[in-house]
Amino acid sequence: MNDVPMLLPAILVLHAAVAVLLPPLAGRFGARVFLLAALPPAAAAVWALAGVPRILAGSPPQASIPWAPALGIGLDFRVDALALAMVLLVSGVGAVIFGYCAAYFHAGERGLGRLAAIMVLFAGSMLGVVTTDNLFALYVFWELTSITSFLLVGHDDRKEHARRAATQALVTTTGTGLLMLIGFIMLGAAAGDYSISGLVADPPEGGPWLTAALVLVLVGAFAKSAQVPLHFWLPGAMIAPTPVSAYLHAAAMVKGGVYLVARLAPGFAEAGAWQVLVLSVGLATMVVGGWRALRQDDLKLLLAYGTVSQLGFLTLLGGAGTQVAATAMIGVLLAHGLFKSALFLVVGIIDHQTGTRSISRLSGLGRRMPVLAAAAGLAAASMAGLPPLIGFPAKEAALEAFMPSAAPAPPAAAAWAVLAGVAVGSVLTFAYSARFVWGAFSDKSTVAERPSEPPAAPFAAAPVALSAASLVLGVIPWAVDGLAQGYAHALPAGPKPYHLALWHGLTPTLLVTALVVAAGVLMFLRRRAVGRLQNAMPRWPDAEYGYHMFVHGVYTAALSVTRRTQSGSLPVYLGIILATILVLPGARLAAGLATGGIDVPGPGEGLRLWNNPLELVVAAVIVVTSIATLREHRRFPALILLSVLGFGMAGLFVLHGAPDLALTLVLVETLTTIILVFVLRRLPTTFSVRPDGWPKRLTVLLCTAAGTFIAVSLWLMTAARTHPPISTGYTDLAKKAGGSNLVNMIIADFRALDTLGEVVVVATAAVAVASLVLLNRRDRVVDEPAAENAAEAPKDRRSDEEDPEPPGTGALALPRHPAGPESLGAEPSGQDPAREAGGADADEGSDDDR
Amino acid sequence: MTDDDAAPGRPAPGRAEGEWGRADRSGAPPENWEAPRERWLSTGVRPAFGPRSVLLEVAARLLTPAILTFAVFLLVSGHDRPGGGFAGGLVASMAYVLRYIAGGRHELAAGMPLRPNTLLAAGLLVACGTAAAPLLAGHPVLKVYSYTAHLPVFGKVKFASYLLFESGVFLIVVGLVLSVVAALGARMEAEEEEVRDRRRRGAAGREGGAQ
Incomplete structure (x- = not known):
């Protein structure tokens, strides 16, 4: 074995x-x-x-x-x-x-x-x-x-x-x-x-x-x-x-x-901190759970709060760190698993057969479902800690664990406090256990009986079996004790070994148990008075309310952060990015230059006017177009000038012998220009003119500083090489791998994992861009006519209903309305149709230039 | 409008009997004899902006196959010459952008039956699949397998698994560009049109109410 x-x-x-x-x-x-x-x-x-x-x-x-x-x-x-x-x-x-x-x-x-x-x-x-x-x-x-x-x-x-x-x-x-x-x-x-x-x-x-x-x-x-x-x-x-x-x-x-x-x-x-936390939290949970369980009308909620209470009890025992407490922990753990699941299953059967689990609507079930009532009674007795069920020896052990005589216990004062807390929790547990059985099965004169059938035998078998297990283990507690000792021996031992048993002799613990049972019985009998007391108590701060406040607070904080940081103005975003570049690495660079920590290459090393005279031509194109871009007030020509600048950069790449880079740059440059043209349709034809003044001067200053920083740092960085470039060995590797285009070998072979990551980012960005643009546009389009003319609202709504396409689908925008003949021909006046719609958005477009 | 009448495959009216001169007995040419036999682009052309441009339509029609072939060439030759999946994907998507500019969003939809999201998903699947496949054989992620064959016409040809990976990149790039074009171009255009329609209907309604 x-x-x-x-x-x-x-x-x-x-x-x-x-x-x-x-x-x-x-x-x-x-x-x-x-x-x-x-x-x-x-x-x-x-x-x-x-x-x-x-x-x-x-x-x-x-x-x-x-x-x-x-x-x-x-x-x-x-x-x-x-x-x-x-x-x-x-x-x-x-x-x-x-x-x-x-x-x-x-x-x-x-x-x-x-x-x-x-x-x-x-x-x-x-x-x-x-x-x-x-x-x-x-x-x-x-x-x-x-x-x-x-x-x-x-x-x-x-x-x-x-x-x-x-x-x-x-x-x-x-x-x-x-x-x-x-x-x-x-x-x-x-x-x-x-x-x-x-x-x-x-x-x-x-x-x-x-x-x-x-x-x-x-x-x-x-x-x-x-x-x-x-x-x-x-x-x-x-x-x-x-x-x-x-x-x-x-x-x-x-x-x-x-x-x-x-x-x-x-x-x-x-x-x-362990003992303090575990004991205080466990105790608080045990008492709060028990107290709230007494208030519940729904049997299932009663059990739920009872579970909260028992979990506090278990945490307390599990964390206390003595052998007796650990023994009690295993006992309560198994006992609770058995009786609580049995009780839940009983509630399930009651709900299933009668259609309700409310105490105030159930009556006379004990007579009609005697087997079930007996099973629930056994389980509840185990929960209350009555002999000879497994709950009894477990609870005895728990009380014993905090008897001030049992060393090594927590300090005497703490032990008394915990003992008192556990006793109070046990009284509450007894009271709500009794309330459960009474609520579910008793005859209540004020409640009409509901018609119900007793459950079929296989249905009732599970809770009956679990309750029977509670009883059997209670009669033979040594079966659980073996397990408990197996766990507890790792912890510091008390003066004498303690075992789970039904009878330990006349001990102080037994006295406490007797007091608990007596108080519990009293509390159950005086349940009306207890109820009045509970109603009279001020409402405690509700933990669930705290959760909602927390979630709400997170939302509010997120919204306010978004509102503050996302002003929607491109110049502001760019300004923040540039300023950050200047403040962090820029300040470091300036400090390095000032203290001499960064070597400045002397004349003749690293800096040449040109490698190839053709570069002069390209540089001239770049300089001229950049100045012209700055001076251009119309958007479309500015865009064209910018793309010419980009092609100039591609020319530089070609002259430096990087055809791959140049090819990609040309393609990307072309595509961005086209896509920007799509967007330009929506924007006014000219940039809004800014008034001269400090904001404008500041912008100019910021941009000049950022440009200077980038140029200087690039120059210094290329001159500051201390190690051989990592690409030195790649040529041989590429030859071995059988490709002669080094750039692509790196992209698709040597560093393919990077490429994979980038590709995933690209795909995510594509989905995100599309969703963002569509989300924004759709709202605006739907709202626009309604705001323009409230009288037309019913008509608009109808046309919305005709729209079979849910928002955010249809990426390729298949035709929504079959093209009518009047819209099929060329626009007669030659006027740009987009302008008509774009005019309405002119005020929004100019927002970007604030 | 004439464009709409001349649906593909349907002969222009007046040309039903085949030969040019047979139908007329009066000596005059048959009606619509000069009408084009078929269209340059596959849908009723409504360019994205501005009036139609025949030059653009013809160019789009003629260039699309060439551009796509070139894109595939870039993809395949990327390992020894400039190109690769990224550049190839950009070139291929350029073909669709051209079609869109020439023919509007219906043309874009007709030219590319797959949605951009499908392309993105397929590309991701191919790329990740190629990356993960060597794991099944106990090799590291993204291990490259290659095989060189001697084919009768092409001579020595190398097949390598990075080509598959690059194809995934290619598809993703096409998907990216198409989804941006669809979002910023086609969808906006569709919505503008909708707004215009409503305004027109609204104006008509107001006039009707006034009378």
């Missing part, structure tokens, strides 16, 4: 393969494809169970697939006790939920195949998160779960609500995920090792660097695990189909952050 083969990579591939198969099969088999979808997680769970003895014996199975070894990136897998617990949760509970899905969804559900495929992909990514041993691989799998979760939450993509909730979850988790990546890189760089096991075994030295890295990593983990104040996305994500919520938001994804905290705790729990 000790040599279970390392099948994990193969199982991950199996997830991906099944995901590809599912969509085509969904059309034929309907919701039954979920049974096929359950195969990969089931395989993973079976494999993990088979490996239990070996893992607990301390030899975790490992596998490694190199990816980018030079950067320390690899698909390394390592399944130790913590990973095993997570695999059992992710894949074991996952397989059960997939089975439930087969009964939950109708065959006609929209996008069923897509849903199943993404769920399997999610299961695979999550399996990767919890088993990988490389920080980068962890990040990749982590973000894969974020993306698949985005698609799952937004499954009903026709609802704006769903899209918004999905975006919110995505922005929150991936945005902080980026911070986490920075933290990973900082950690790995400090330790010189990107493997998690290596990092934890040999953590880098403490200090501000480590603290910053840990804070960044924790922010990512907190957002993923919905900790206050980043918890808002989780209740929003409840818009997802219920099985998805049961899987992602109870068993799997939200545990990712907790897992990361627990994974790093053995190495970093002692480091600065």
